[in-house]
Amino acid sequence: MADALLEVRRLVKSFGGLIATNRVDLEVLDGETHAIIGPNGAGKTTLIAQFAGDLHPDQGTITFAGRDVTALAAPARSHLGIARSFQITSVFREFTALDNVALAVQAHAGSSFAFWRPARADRALRDPARAMLESVGLGARGDVVAANLAHGEQRQLEIAMALATRPRLLLLDEPVAGMGLDESQQMIRFLGSLKGRHTMVLVEHDMDAVFTLADRISVMLYGRIIATGAPEAIRANEEVRRAYLGDERAL
Amino acid sequence: MTRRTVFLASGLVLLALVPPIAAALGQPFYVDVFRRIMIFAIAAVSLDLILGYGGMVSFGHAAYLGIGAYAVGIPAYYGLHNGYVQWTIAVLASAAIALVIGAISLRTSGVYFIMITLAFTQMLYYLGVSVEEYGGDDGMRLAARSTFAGLVDLRGGTTFYYVVLVLLVLSLGVGHRLINSRFGMVIRGGRSNEARMRAIGFATFRYKLVAFMIAGAMCGLAGALLVNHTEYVTPEFMHWTRSGDIMFMVILGGMGTLGGPVLGAVVLRLLEDLLLPSWTEHWQAILGPFLVLVVLFAKRGLVGLLPERRDG
Structure with missing residues (x-):
């Protein structure tokens, strides 16, 4: 097993009564494309924001390339090699x-x-x-x-x-959101060309993008990660089907 | 050159022609009027560096006019009239106080930033009012203008006029280099999209703080000029309405341009000091709606009415 580039342990973040990140453990391996999927409000964007340093967790640790970065702000993490795109285009x-x-x-x-x-x-x-x-x-x-x-x-x-x-790690928050079919196909091809050269964390609703690009997938629900695994395993996972993917969706 | 650069350059040439024209018309009074305008133009350009380019809405910029003025007035009170010393103090003291004010206020944003910069300037204003030694509320007369042995003699009204013009041109030149440098790109990026700046690795605070200091120092120089112009210094230099005046010059002329604040200073000062008061005593009732109309319909200021958009 390759080394983890990003290692997240027991991460907790709550906003008032809402627990957006609920004891999340996650490893992103060096070189892999790791997709995080889940319904709206599952806490995916909050999680990405904590990886990037835009939000700080209430509890838990984030280790990047062997270094505890939990307390570092976004600019410092950028200099260590973490880059991100935002869900709402930010240029x-x-x-x-x-x-x-x-x-x-x-x-x-x-x-x-x-x-x-x-x-x-x-x-x-x-x-x-x-x-x-x-x-x-x-x-x-x-x-x-x-x-x-x-x-x-x-x-x-x-x-x-x-x-x-x-960057060594690219955090992509819904890179094909709001795109037309052609545009999103083009973007998926482009991201595919980055595979291997960059480690990527991909938050995406577009299942086409996820299953084309991801080496591993984590499924989030109500702030928790309920499953992590290879695409085929996730596709076959009963709990995931029930909770999120839905029976009507042809996987 | 863009059309705006041509416009700005011709404006500066016109300013250079004011003394001979005023002399020809037998109206030396206009040299005074335009000298004052140019001093405010320097203050407005300095504010625009942080307000227009940096998005830092400082509502206390008059503080540095006051600091610069007292940095000349207080040494003069003790018999020190050396301009090199006075003006250096004016610039350094303004930068130092901007460092303190900026270090605290730049941790906030939006309305809080506006209020904190205003509050600091009010503190300085009341400090000026309370120090009886230097005239308190009434202020004090400047015994003599700053002296620059072997260089220029500011007692000559026209000489002083050209000194101010040269300093205005220098401020514009420095401003131009600054906003187009790497440093300037960081300042402008911070105004455009702070979250994106942080994500690509800029800790913007220290850049903003340095910009805040540079703007303060430049305005401090304008303060040193202003006290030499009026030959009087009072806490009124730091009154919040003065901060508002400078801000309005920037907004009226066009934020985020170099020519804008100069044009704004010319238009606002001429309206306020000359045209409207000579026409009717209720001139403020005309000025107010005029400013509202400019803000509403010329969002990019008067300079924005010129066709070309790219500037600086």
Whole structure:
């Protein structure tokens, strides 16, 4: 068994009376694509937010690459190699696509206490950013202001920004949500091309995406993980069928 | 060059022509008027760096006008008129106080940030009111303008005018470099999407704090100029309505542009100080609705009415 890149132990997070994360144990192995599925409100996004450092758990520990990161804030985790996309697309809307990615490159290119040289003429930022846009298929869209990109393109841009931080772990919160069929097929193909090169945690409702991409799947229900396993095992799991997938869905 | 850059440059050329034109018209009074306008333009540009580019709605920017003014006035009170010393104190003291105010207020956001920056400035205002030695409520006269041995003599109204113009141009130049640098991109990114900034690895607090200090220091310089202009310093420099004035210049002219605050300073000061009061004593009843209309219908400020969108 490969080493766990992300190891979560007894994680608890509650909001008032609602226990959004209920003693969650989870291991994400180095190199795997690990999908987390579950009905709306199961606590998937809350879990991702705790992995990324946007939320801090009430109890439990999060270990990344052998290091306890439970108390670290999001920027520090980014520097250790955790990157994320958000459920609701989160880009710099006023900036061009290239500016967006260049800023992500800049975040990992030393201190930004540089007050004089124009950042937009800085090839150390622009060249890698352009290459990254190219690789997600937005090469021709670099000069377009992010707000004017199509929804699917904004999702691609967000992933380009995440990749520009050269992460070891990519947290993807519903990357194909709101996409048309063509767009989502394209995104699934792209994410497939990242498999192996990046460890990924994928929260997704689109079962096509999940079963195409995931090496292992964890099923969440009411803040708990009720099953973890290979796709075939999850497909066959009676408890999962009853709780979530539903009999009508052709698996 | 974009159309706006051309516009800004021609505006600066016009400002440079004010003294000869005023002399030709036999109206030297206008040199005074526009010198004051340019001093406020520097203050407005400094506020725009954090307000327009950084999204930090500081409602206490007049604090630094006051600090800069007292940094000139207090040494002068003790007979020290050396401008190099006075203006250095003005800039450093403003930066230091901005560091303290920013370190506390930048931990909050939204309405809380507005209120805390306002509260700090009110504290300084009342400090000024309470210190009787320096005139308290009444303020004190500046015995002499700052002296710059061997460089310039500010006693000459026109010389002083061009000193202010040069400093305004320098502020715009520094501002331009700043907002386009790596540092500036971080500040603008923080305004655009803080959560995304954190997710890609920026701990934005210290960048915002430094921007807050730079803006404070630049406004402190404007304060040093203002006290030399009025030859008087009072706590009124720090009154909250003054903070509101500066903020309005930025909003009126156009947030997040460099030309905007300058244009805003020109328009607001001319309306407030010259045009409207000479027309009717109820001028505030006209100014108020005008400002409301600008906010409602020219969301990008007066500069936004110019066609080109890309600026800075």
